[in-house]
Amino acid sequence: MAFRRVARVERVPNGRGLSVRVGHVDVGLFRVDDAIYAMENLCPHAGYPLSEGWLQGCVIICPAHGWDFDVTTGFKPHDPDGFPIPCFAVRVEDGEVWVDVEDQINRPPRRRR
DSSP states (O other), rough: OOOOEEEEGGGOSSSEEEEEETTTTEEEEEEEEEEEEEEEEOEEEETTTTGEEEETTTTEEETTTOOOOEESSBBBBBBBTTTTOOEEEEETTEEEEEEEEEEEOEEEEEEHH
16 A cells, blocks of 8 residues: 555644544544654544544543554553553655555564463
8 A cells, every 4th residue: 555645734633633534444633742643543442533532642532432542652651561552653744644554563572481
């Protein structure tokens, strides 16, 4: 699939997310300072769209039950050993946001037996 153009940078709001569809994946786009991050747009607790939550710094808070995730890593803020929400490669060119959902940038390391 490679990179696909999904939105203009100015459409990604401050303090919240923007939901876009990339192929078969619902993706939340989040602006943190001058950077744009992309992650799967479903809270693992109840499947609620994270893009409808509240962004505090780099942490998105799910409005359904208050679960929180770092949009830069996909992990819960104080649990880097858990399983992250998939985050995807993003690039910005000429004011356009491009996302590659085949390039998951935060796969957890495999544990040795």
